[in-house]
Structures are given as C-alpha cells and as structure tokens.
Amino acid sequence: MAGTTLLDIKGVETYYGNIRALNGVDVNVNEGEIVALIGANGAGKSTLMMTIFGAPRARAGKITFSGTDITQMPTHEIARMRIAQSPEGRRIFPRMTVMENLQMGASLDNLKYYDEDVEKVFTLFPRLKERIAQRGGTLSGGEQQMLSIGRALMARPKLLLLDEPSLGLAPLIVKQIFDAIRELNRTQGLTVFLVEQNAFGALKLATRGYVMVNGNVTMSGTGKELLANPEVRAAYLEGGHH
Numbered sequence: 597m598a599g600t601t602l603l604d605i606k607g608v609e610t611y612y613g614n615i616r617a618l619n620g621v622d623v624n625v626n627e628g629e630i631v632a633l634i635g636a637n638g639a640g641k642s643t644l645m646m647t648i649f650g651a652p653r654a655r656a657g658k659i660t661f662s663g664t665d666i667t668q669m670p671t672h673e674i675a676r677m678r679i680a681q682s683p684e685g686r687r688i689f690p691r692m693t694v695m696e697n698l699q700m701g702a703s704l705d706n707l708k709y710y711d712e713d714v715e716k717v718f719t720l721f722p723r724l725k726e727r728i729a730q731r732g733g734t735l736s737g738g739e740q741q742m743l744s745i746g747r748a749l750m751a752r753p754k755l756l757l758l759d760e761p762s763l764g765l766a767p768l769i770v771k772q773i774f775d776a777i778r779e780l781n782r783t784q785g786l787t788v789f790l791v792e793q794n795a796f797g798a799l800k801l802a803t804r805g806y807v808m809v810n811g812n813v814t815m816s817g818t819g820k821e822l823l824a825n826p827e828v829r830a831a832y833l834e835g836g837h838h
C-alpha cells in the first residue's frame with residue numbers, strides 16, 4: 597500500500613547532555629518511498645537516524661513506526677519491528693568473514709529464509725559472493741558498504757536506514773550502491789530513508805527529500821523540486837555534477 601505512513605517523526609528533540617542536537621524535527625517516510633535527508637556536517641542527520649533506534653533517546657516528540665509508538669521502546673525491540681540500518685562508518689565486524697557478517701544480520705525470527713536471503717544479497721552484490729570467506733576488515737571501502745547493506749537486508753526490513761552509504765567511495769562504486777538501493781526499492785518495494793552528503797546523487801535517487809540545518813528541517817519536497825531549488829543548489833550542489 598504505497599502512500600501509507602511507515603515512519604512518522606514529530607517534534608523530536610534529542611540532546612547530548614545539555615546540548616540540543618535536534619530542535620523539534622518533523623519527518624515522515626511513506627511505504628515504498630526512498631526519502632533522502634541532506635545537510636552539512638554536524639547538522640544532526642546521524643543523530644536523527646540514531647534517535648529512531650532510541651540511542652540517544654528523544655527527549656521530546658514522538659516516533660511512530662507502522663502505527664506503533666516506538667519513542668520509548670528498547671532498541672532491540674525497535675530492531676524487531678523490522679527496521680534495519682547501515683550506520684555511518686559501516687560498522688561491519690572486521691574479524692568476521694563476509695558470510696559471518698551476514699549471519700549476524702539475520703534475525704532469529706527469519707531463519708527459515710536464511711539461504712534465500714543470502715542468495716538475494718549475493719545477487720544484489722556479486723562482489724560479496726566472490727569474497728565470501730574474506731574477513732570484513734580486509735574488504736575495500738565499497739565492499740564494506742555492500743556488506744553493511746547486505747547485513748541490514750538479512751533482517752528482512754520493512755524500513756532500511758542508510759547513513760552516508762556513499763561516503764569516501766569512488767564514483768563508480770557510488771553508482772553501484774545507489775543502483776542497488778533503487779533496485780531494492782523498485783523490485784521489492786523496500787522503503788528507504790537515507791542520509792547523504794552527496795546531495796546530488798541522493799536527491800536524484802529519492803522520491804522526496806528533507807534539508808537539515810543545525811538540528812532543524814528547513815526545507816522539504818520531491819527530489820526533483822529540491823534539485824531545482826536555488827537555495828539547495830547554492831548550498832549543497834555548488835560545483836556539483838551538472
């Protein structure tokens with residue numbers, strides 16, 4: 597049912613000690629969408645991603661997933677709602693092999709789908725299959741990103757959160773990662789909420805986008821609208837690919 601709200605973030609405030617990093621953020625993600633959150637370093641993008649999982653916890657506001665209030669839910673229970681993430685910096689297990697990393701992502705609720713799900717990840721990222729027994733820490737940056745996304749997919753998420761999937765990667769690899777996200781969305785209807793510094797790529801990929809400045813959402817619109825917006829262009833697309 598495209599169009600139904602899957603994730604609804606309302607008036608969320610998050611603090612680190614006394615410092616407020618999110619000042620009442622409203623964001624919503626509908627089923628079947630790819631939504632991009634762009635903004636400068638330190639804007640609060642990762643904080644918003646982490647607040648969805650309750651670490652750090654929102655001090656005000658409300659987060660609803662599939663109609664359930666998850667604002668105060670323990671993090672492991674939030675994960676069981678079938679929200680999965682590839683966090684900033686990828687955070688794969690460096691000493692474990694590719695296969696073991698994927699195993700770590702599988703949820704105990706879905707073990708009967710395990711073989712099928714591993715195959716799906718390898719179809720999406722054939723590079724990982726070639727490196728099945730290699731330790732995570734020895735993979736290239738792009739391969740680690742593929743593994744991080746693959747591990748998140750093993751949880752059979754309804755919502756996939758991606759924090760800077762393109763960070764530090766060469767253009768060709770960025771394209772592969774973005775193509776994979778588009779493919780997951782198109783063929784499996786997977787809903788994706790991604791944070792990106794690569795505003796151009798993210799807004800091209802996204803159904804809708806939000807711009808965050810200093811802990812506030814300052815603009816939102818369709819990917820196309822934001823790409824065409826003069827303020828967005830001046831602040832985030834200057835010297836970009838056009």
Ligand SMILES: Nc1ncnc2c1ncn2[C@@H]1O[C@H](COP(=O)(O)OP(=O)(O)OP(=O)(O)O)[C@@H](O)[C@H]1O
Nearest residue numbers: 612617635636637638639640641642643644684793
């Ligand atoms: N663990 C922490 N303790 C204290 N302050 C923090 C912590 N994590 C983040 N902050 C601060 O909160 C603000 C938002 O940081 P956040 O990491 O969410 O930004 P971001 O938009 O993801 O930036 P980037 O694009 O650089 O990843 C920053 O001022 C940052 O210094």
Ligand SMILES: [Mg+2]
Nearest residue numbers: 641642643684
């Ligand atoms: Mg960040």
